[in-house]
Amino acid sequence: MNDTFLLYGATGYTGELLAREAVRRGLRPILAGRNAAAVRALAEALDLPWRACALDDAARLDTVLGEVACVLHAAGPFAHTSAPMVAACLRTGCHYLDITGEIDVFEALAGHDAAARAAGILLLPGVGFDVVPSDCLARHLKDRLPTANRLTLAFRGLGVGISHGTQATMLLGAGAGGTVRRNGALIPTPPAWKTRHIDFGSGPKLAVTIPWGDVATAFYSTGIPDVEVFMAASPSAVALLRASRYAGGLLSSGPVQRFLQGRIPAGGPDATQRAQGRTQLYGEVSDKQGRRVAARLSGPEGYTLTVLAALHITEKVLRGDYQPGFQTPARCYGAGLVRELPGVKGFEEVEGVGKRPSS
Structure with missing residues (x-):
């Protein structure tokens, strides 16, 4: 597993903010999303690699996640998008981060704690202003x-x-x-x-x-x-x-x-x-x-804080600083994280x- 990450939903409002700040920090995420033309345009503008991938294409999603250490999922509403991405992460051994603030999504991911521990991966939703x-x-x-x-x-x-x-x-x-x-x-x-x-x-x-x-x-x-x-x-x-x-x-x-x-x-x-x-x-x-x-x-x-927090946590995960299973930001990293x-x-x-x- 290498030391890069997938930014899924890169062409959304927050996704693009994340992509541009990642480049400013010297990171080189793979940009991804459903719309190939939009993802390619942003990736070429930022000189980054890219992949087109729909969440309902499990085989393609598994292939893309197999290239990275973790995914930073920024394509909401997460009530619709988190489940297929989490399932793919469990299949491929890829760490999962997202920027949701949706109660049902947090509870659903908590239910995957045992599976994530068994797979040795981190499931950490809510790495932005929420929460x-x-x-x-x-x-x-x-x-x-x-x-x-x-x-x-x-x-x-x-x-x-x-x-x-x-x-x-x-x-x-x-x-x-x-x-x-x-x-x-x-x-x-x-x-x-x-x-x-x-x-x-x-x-x-x-x-x-x-x-x-x-x-x-x-x-x-x-x-x-x-x-x-x-x-x-x-x-x-x-x-x-x-x-x-x-x-x-x-x-x-x-x-x-x-x-x-x-x-x-x-x-x-x-x-x-x-x-x-x-x-x-x-x-x-x-x-x-x-x-x-x-x-x-x-x-x-809030959006600035989301970008700062999400990328800071992503960098921690890429360095191996995480605990497997379902986590929350403060449970994983303590109150001082913020x-x-x-x-x-x-x-x-x-x-x-x-x-x-x-x-």
């Missing part, structure tokens, strides 16, 4: 309060929009409601089930529960059985989410999904927007004795929330 910074924040808080049994995470994005792929994934979940974890189990909730005000560092902001990937991953990273994730949102956005409770069946129907998916604009935030954007995260844990600890983390905007990324600041303790537990 590296929040997963590391969760692990940090658990380390600070080992008796914690409740975890709240929240994030706020400043100054950017979202890509075509992210919008497509969000639309797939439209009308499906939210998810929290209670006593270790995933529990469905209505959209905008709960709101609260959270201070990300510049005063309290309205935030609402969302089905973010940490509802799945934080349980594996920390063992904490009760998990909620919030996103900062305007009152009008919260109102729209609550209104979707009454249109859930319609929004998730095939004809409506096809109509909406066909009208998602291409692309995503431009370079200036990404450079000016920031992300802020807040985390809080508590235990049955009423002790609470909270911390904040900040970093580059602070290895440029532009990340934290962990900042929140005054008045809790004190360091005595040893």
Whole structure:
């Protein structure tokens, strides 16, 4: 097995960002995707090798994965694309990384833990903004309060929009409601089930529960059985989410999904927007004795952070720094992983929330 990797979904918005940053770092991934013309054009522009490969062509996929040490899978929605890629990785002994934030995908990959260990490969989904910074924040808080049994995470994005792929994934979940974890189990909730005000560092902001990937991953990273994730949102956005409770069946129907998916604009935030954007995260844990600890983390905007984190982890795997089986970022590399990324600041303790537990 050699020391290069396959970047699948290279011509998507995030995929191209990953490809260009990989070249800047001196890496030479093999670019891949379904559309041969698009993959070839990008590969020739970056002087990189390329392969055309559809995920439903198992024989071709196995051949391509046989050339590399690992795949960085960037073609979502991962609810549709992860299963065939993971199956191929298990067949070929290729490490699997992706940038998903989809709860169902994390849970599905967790179910392949034994098979991955037997194959000696790593299955590590969520190596981007979903969920590296929040997963590391969760692990940090658990380390600070080992008796914690409740975890709240929240994030706020400043100054950017979202890509075509992210919008497509969000639309797939439209009308499906939210998810929290209670006593270790995933529990469905209505959209905008709960709101609260959270201070990300510049005063309290309205935030609402969302089905973010940490509802799945934080349980594996920390063992904490009760998990909620919030996103900062305007009152009008919260109102729209609550209104979707009454249109859930319609929004998730095939004809409506096809109509909406066909009208998602291409692309995503431009370079200036990404450079000016920031992300802020807040985390809080508590235990049955009423002790609470909270911390904040900040970093580059989400797409930039995805590129930095995904390639940093890919480089670790190529160096042989990994643990076989299903992993989460913080379980595999510890809470300090996120602070290895440029532009990340934290962990900042929140005054008045809790004190360091005595040893």
